[in-house]
Amino acid sequence: xIGFPLFPEVASTIARSVDLLYFFLTAVAVFFxxxxxxxIVYFAVxxxxxxxxxxxxxxxxxxxxxxxxAVPFLITIVMFTWGSSLYIANSxxxxxxxxxxxxGRQWMWKIQHPSGRREINELHVPVxxxxxxxxxxxxxxxxxxxxxxxxxxxxLPGRYVTMWFQATRTGEFHLFCAEYCGxxxxxxxxxxxxxxxxxxxxxxxxxxxxxxxxxxxxxxxEFNCINCHATGSRQRCPQLGxxxxxxxxxxxxxxxxxxxxxxxxxxxxxNAKVVKGYSPLMPSYRGQISEEQILDLIAYIRSLTPEGAE
Amino acid sequence: MSSETIRLYREHYLxxxxxVRSWLLTKDHKRIALLFLISITLFFFLGGAFAVLIRLExxxxxxxxxxxxxxxxxxxxxxIIMIFFFLIPSIPTVLGNFLLPMMIxxxxxxxxxxxxLSWYIFSLGGLFTLGAVISGGVDTGWxxxxxxxxxxxxTHVIATAVGIFITGFSSILTGLNFIVTTHKMRAPGLTWFxxxxxxxxxxxxxxxxxxxxxxxxxxxxLVGIERGFHVGIFDPKLGGDPLLFQHLFWFYSHPxxxxxxxxxxxxxxxxxxxxxxxxxxxxxxxxFASLAIAVLGFLVWGHxxxxxxxSPYAGMIFSFxxxxxxxxxxxxxxxxxxxxxxxxxxxxxxxxxxxxxxxLFTVGGLTGLFLATLAVDVHVTDTYFxxxxxxxIMVGGMVMAYLGGIHFWWPKxxxxxxPETWARFAALVVFVGFxxxxxxxxxxxxxxxxxxxxxxxxxxxxxxxMSTAGASILxxxxxxxMAYLVWSMRYGKAATDNPWDATGLEWQTPSPPPTENxxxxxxxxxxxxxxxxxxxxxxxxxxx
Numbered sequence: 127x128i129g130f131p132l133f134p135e136v137a138s139t140i141a142r143s144v145d146l147l148y149f150f151l152t153a154v155a156v157f158f159x160x161x162x163x164x165x166i167v168y169f170a171v172x173x174x175x176x177x178x179x180x181x182x183x184x185x186x187x188x189x190x191x192x193x194x195x196a197v198p199f200l201i202t203i204v205m206f207t208w209g210s211s212l213y214i215a216n217s218x219x220x221x222x223x224x225x226x227x228x229x230g231r232q233w234m235w236k237i238q239h240p241s242g243r244r245e246i247n248e249l250h251v252p253v254x255x256x257x258x259x260x261x262x263x264x265x266x267x268x269x270x271x272x273x274x275x276x277x278x279x280x281x282l283p284g285r286y287v288t289m290w291f292q293a294t295r296t297g298e299f300h301l302f303c304a305e306y307c308g309x310x311x312x313x314x315x316x317x318x319x320x321x322x323x324x325x326x327x328x329x330x331x332x333x334x335x336x337x338x339x340x341x342x343x344x345x346x347x348e349f350n351c352i353n354c355h356a357t358g359s360r361q362r363c364p365q366l367g368x369x370x371x372x373x374x375x376x377x378x379x380x381x382x383x384x385x386x387x388x389x390x391x392x393x394x395x396x397n398a399k400v401v402k403g404y405s406p407l408m409p410s411y412r413g414q415i416s417e418e419q420i421l422d423l424i425a426y427i428r429s430l431t432p433e434g435a436e
Numbered sequence: 437m438s439s440e441t442i443r444l445y446r447e448h449y450l451x452x453x454x455x456v457r458s459w460l461l462t463k464d465h466k467r468i469a470l471l472f473l474i475s476i477t478l479f480f481f482l483g484g485a486f487a488v489l490i491r492l493e494x495x496x497x498x499x500x501x502x503x504x505x506x507x508x509x510x511x512x513x514x515x516i517i518m519i520f521f522f523l524i525p526s527i528p529t530v531l532g533n534f535l536l537p538m539m540i541x542x543x544x545x546x547x548x549x550x551x552x553l554s555w556y557i558f559s560l561g562g563l564f565t566l567g568a569v570i571s572g573g574v575d576t577g578w579x580x581x582x583x584x585x586x587x588x589x590x591t592h593v594i595a596t597a598v599g600i601f602i603t604g605f606s607s608i609l610t611g612l613n614f615i616v617t618t619h620k621m622r623a624p625g626l627t628w629f630x631x632x633x634x635x636x637x638x639x640x641x642x643x644x645x646x647x648x649x650x651x652x653x654x655x656x657x658l659v660g661i662e663r664g665f666h667v668g669i670f671d672p673k674l675g676g677d678p679l680l681f682q683h684l685f686w687f688y689s690h691p692x693x694x695x696x697x698x699x700x701x702x703x704x705x706x707x708x709x710x711x712x713x714x715x716x717x718x719x720x721x722x723x724f725a726s727l728a729i730a731v732l733g734f735l736v737w738g739h740x741x742x743x744x745x746x747s748p749y750a751g752m753i754f755s756f757x758x759x760x761x762x763x764x765x766x767x768x769x770x771x772x773x774x775x776x777x778x779x780x781x782x783x784x785x786x787x788x789x790x791x792x793x794x795x796l797f798t799v800g801g802l803t804g805l806f807l808a809t810l811a812v813d814v815h816v817t818d819t820y821f822x823x824x825x826x827x828x829i830m831v832g833g834m835v836m837a838y839l840g841g842i843h844f845w846w847p848k849x850x851x852x853x854x855p856e857t858w859a860r861f862a863a864l865v866v867f868v869g870f871x872x873x874x875x876x877x878x879x880x881x882x883x884x885x886x887x888x889x890x891x892x893x894x895x896x897x898x899x900x901x902m903s904t905a906g907a908s909i910l911x912x913x914x915x916x917x918m919a920y921l922v923w924s925m926r927y928g929k930a931a932t933d934n935p936w937d938a939t940g941l942e943w944q945t946p947s948p949p950p951t952e953n954x955x956x957x958x959x960x961x962x963x964x965x966x967x968x969x970x971x972x973x974x975x976x977x978x979x980x
Contacts, residue, residue: 130898134883148812148882155802162773162798166791169776170783173712181780183968186718186771194770195763202759202805209809210752216811217748232588266584267678269743269818273884276815280744282679283583284672287745300893304818304886306577308584309505312889413673 137299137320138275139292140216145276147208154201219290223258226251227338227421230281231264233310235301236418240425241330242337247316249301252326256292260386262417269305272318280305284394286387293320342426345419349411363408364401368432375402389424448851448948463548464951469534470849471555472525475562477918479521484914486514491873491907494900499891507890508575509591515578517569520600521562523834524692527699528610528645529558531841532638534849536614538942538949539632541623541958546616554609561603568595577888579689582670582681586662594663597656604649607695611645614638623941625960632940632964633722637702640726644691644698644733652688655681682744686737694733696830697797698726700837701768704790707840708772709965710938711787712779716965718771725764732761742813751810758808765801769794784936785859789840792867796832800825803878821881824874832870839866839917846921847931851948854924858916866913872906939966 136142173181226249227238237245251257261270263283270289271278279289303314321329336344346352354362364374369384377400382388391398393415396408449466459467490510493501502510533551537544545551568574574596576585585593618639622631658669659681668674670681709716716722738746738754772794781787803825807813816822846854876899885896892900934943941960945953962969 130895131883132879144811144815147809148806148815151806151809151812155799155805158802159795159798162769163795165773166776166794169773169779170781170791173776173779173781175713175780175782179780181713181967182778183715184717184774184778185715186721190770190774191718191721191767195767198766199760199763202762202808205805205809206756206759209811209813210755213751213810213814214748216814266588267581271818271884271886273815278743278814278817282672282745284678285745300884302884302886306508306579306581306584306888308588309508309575311508312499312504312886312891 134276135274135297135299137293137295137297138272138277139294140212141274141276141294143212143216147212150208151205154205219258219288220256220292223256223290224251226257226259227425228259228261228270228281229264229417229421230261230268230270230303230307230314231417232266232308233303233314235268235270235303235314235316238338238418238421239330240338242335242340243330244335247301247314249316249318250326250329251293251318251320252323253293253296253320255323256290258288258290260286260288260421262286262390262421264417266307267305268303268307268314271302271304272299273302274299275318278304286390293318296320296322338422338425339429340426341419342422342424342429345423346426349415349423351423354408363404365432366427367430370428370430376400377402377404377406386424389427390420393420393423446946447950448946449951450851450948452951461552463544463552465533465537465544465548465551466849466949466951468551468555469530469532472529472533472558475555475559476522476525476530479517479562480914481918483514483517483522484911486510486517488907488911490514491904493890494892495904497892497894497897497900504890505575508577508888509573511888512575512577513569513573516565516574516596516600518830519578519692519696520603521558521565523696523830524607525558525610526696526834526838527703527841528614528638528641528695529554529606531634531703531838531845532610532614532641532699535845535942536617536635536638537621538945538953539635539940540618540621540626541941541954541960542617542621543952543954545613546621547613550609551613554606554613557609558603558606561599561601561606563599564602565596565599568592568599571595579685580656580659580681581685582659582662582678583672583676586659586669586681587671587673594660597660601653601656604653607645607649611642611649614642615646618642623958623960626941629720629723630960630962630964631723632702633705633716633719633726634699634702636723637698637705637726640730641695641698643727644695644730648688648691648695648734651684652692655684655688658684679741679744679746682741683737686740687734690737690740691730691733693826693829694729696834698729700793700834701726703837703841703844704772704793706938706940707786707790707844708775708794709967710844710936711784711790712776712781713967713970714775714779714965715963715967716771717774717777718767719964721767722771725767728764729761732757732764736761739808739813742810743817755808755810759805762801762805762808765797769798769801783860785854785856785863786840786844788860788863788867789836789843792863793833793836793840796828796836796867796870800828800832803828815884816881818886819881820877820885820887823887824877824881827874827877832874836866836870839863842917842921844936845942846924847935848942848945848947848949850921850925850928851931852924852928853931853935854917854928855920858920862913862916862920865909865916869906869909869911869913873903873910874906876900876902876906937970939964939970 229236235247237249261281263281268281275291277291299318301316301318372384373381374384375381394412397406400406574591576589661667662669668676670676670678736758739758742751880899931947933947
């Protein structure tokens with residue numbers, strides 16, 4: 127064995143398929159490089175300047191021109207189709223994915239499990255389980271990159287992005303910030319710890335903290351959301367319980383899904399999309415609330431059940 | 437012997453007048469080209485010094501040579517100086533300025549005063565940027581991504597942006613000058629399809645300069661406005677959109693990649709034909725490939741943003757268009773290679789650079805396909821794979837072409853021959869050093885090492901040490917030509933008018949040329965690269 131790796135670890139369900147495409151691209155690249163190098167070397171030797179032999183003027187050949195435009199074109203069509211279909215397939219989040227929230231900020235990753243366990247620069251996940259990350263940035267653009275899983279997603283301020291993966295083996299893997307984000311960019315690293323499901327359960331239960339929904343409930347009164355959105359009150363706002371994941375009709379036409387991005391927008395810019403039948407009365411919380419607090423509020427709103435259901 | 441004596445006293449553009457004033461107020465395109473040559477050489481070695489410090493820092497996994505903040509400034513200033521103050525102006529302002537009028541049989545560019553103004557604007561922008569560097573530098577990366585650059589960075593963003601903004605006008609004026617000159621000042625008989633391909637590629641470059649540069653100027657202005665006056669444009673906290681910046685930035689900066697490679701392609705067409713004594717294979721295809729690259733280059737900017745959060749369908753369209761732009765580049769490579777077929781090939785230093793260019797550009801172009809492939813790009817974008825890819829194009833391609841061109845036309849520019857053995861040796865050193873520096877970075881990239889990392893996990897060290905070793909060889913390779921070219925200006929053998937026996941009109945002038953280039957306007961009755969006719973003529977006794 128040589129003392130340093132030449133190829134990254136393969137540790138997610140999509141890693142193999144990305145590698146396969148990479149091998150195909152490498153094969154094409156090596157073939158054409160060798161073709162060009164071989165032609166250059168062969169011509170350079172065979173037609174090197176010799177006394178008594180002049181260059182033979184060869185006119186261009188239209189057939190050749192068409193061939194060496196068409197063949198690369200067809201090959202790139204294969205690359206395009208393969209690359210795009212794999213990309214689209216990889217971006218589809220499985221139904222049973224486990225939700226984890228991630229907030230990036232200069233220069234750390236804050237990770238929040240639904241059970242309440244929070245961690246910084248470490249992400250513990252169970253093996254064989256699809257994990258869906260919802261990510262936001264508190265300040266500048268970051269990028270959540272796990273090379274062993276072949277996944278990367280820029281994390282933007284002002285909106286949510288999602289990504290998912292499913293680890294195929296236990297172990298520890300690098301977590302990098304891949305988008306330059308300032309002084310300690312190269313310190314914004316961590317590890318992903320993939321565990322057996324039972325170990326993961328043990329790890330989750332190891333610490334009892336408030337769950338995000340519990341924190342959210344507290345924030346719900348601290349930010350005075352409760353004044354208008356209290357259960358029972360229906361004058362100024364729609365009932366929040368049971369709304370998560372459903373479609374709502376909007377004032378002025380159109381529909382939207384009542385999901386993370388919509389809830390976030392409704393806190394930061396409440397009047398952008400108002401539910402049908404209500405007036406744009408809510409003040410903006412822009413600048414007063416952190417991304418983590420918004421995620422806690424979302425967890426709380428998700429946990430609400432429709433009134434009268436109990 | 438007598439011709440030697442006459443040569444010594446002949447008046448030419450270098451000795452027709454003396455003194456600082458005669459240079460700083462010159463309207464001669466050849467003297468302006470030399471002003472640019474001196475300016476961009478200074479910037480090249482400054483940018484190179486930053487690169488050396490970067491590579492030294494990366495010798496060890498710990499960030500132990502400089503602080504993180506210093507390291508971030510180093511790669512930022514390396515990028516800004518190399519791109520805006522060396523690569524973009526390199527071939528157009530030096531070789532293009534010097535050769536374009538001569539290649540088309542003209543006395544000068546269409547607007548000589550504008551040409552001089554272009555150098556002054558470039559110098560002013562350069563001084564602004566240097567001022568920013570000296571007063572503490574800037575740490576945003578050459579890409580100035582918002583909202584980091586517009587809100588969070590505590591370095592000299594505005595001063596640097598002003599420098600680049602000013603320099604952009606130099607680019608626009610040069611482009612404008614080239615376009616008008618190519619349209620209006622061609623010698624009688626010099627039709628578009630008799631033009632040297634160097635003129636075609638500089639013409640295509642000029643189109644991008646004129647159409648693209650205003651966009652980067654506007655973008656940097658908007659960054660300045662947000663930073664200075666807190667007007668929300670890009671920062672979501674102020675109500676802006678950070679991706680808007682990336683769209684605007686890459687709308688210029690991807691075409692700028694073609695500003696940085698097209699002129700190099702033009703040089704290669706001149707070199708490959710001359711040193712294989714052949715007409716170029718598929719002239720029209722090579723010429724139109726330049727225009728195709730210039731046009732398609734404007735439609736692929738979104739491939740820098742596949743993981744940025746733009747829509748997957750936008751990603752697919754940009755992916756498809758990016759594959760499309762690879763085709764004209766491939767066509768060029770095939771045509772250059774086919775030009776060698778049945779040639780009579782000699783391996784003088786410029787040809788070594790040209791063959792090096794074809795090889796390295798091929799690798800650079802093929803690895804570009806990896807980045808155009810969506811699912812693979814997700815893994816390798818923002819890693820050393822990207823760093824390696826664009827250095828193969830920019831350094832392996834453009835700098836090789838630039839050096840090849842400088843050597844090829846050195847007898848015309850200086851009137852002196854450079855030392856051939858040293859030059860071949862330097863070309864070889866550059867080729868070896870380059871590959872050792874940048875090839876390991878492809879492997880590092882697929883392993884997952886992110887770019888712009890001051891410290892890195894220890895398992896990446898071996899490949900980084902290889903890269904740094906290569907960089908030290910490369911540095912020697914770049915210092916050598918600097919040394920012997922300067923040496924040759926004083927001690928080199930006097931050059932004949934056409935030492936390569938090349939066909940271009942520029943070689944019909946004396947070396948160095950007189951200020952007016954041609955005593956009489958030449959009339960062109962032959963095709964470009966008419967090496968066949970030249971060889972036929974040589975078989976017959978020469979008629980004066």
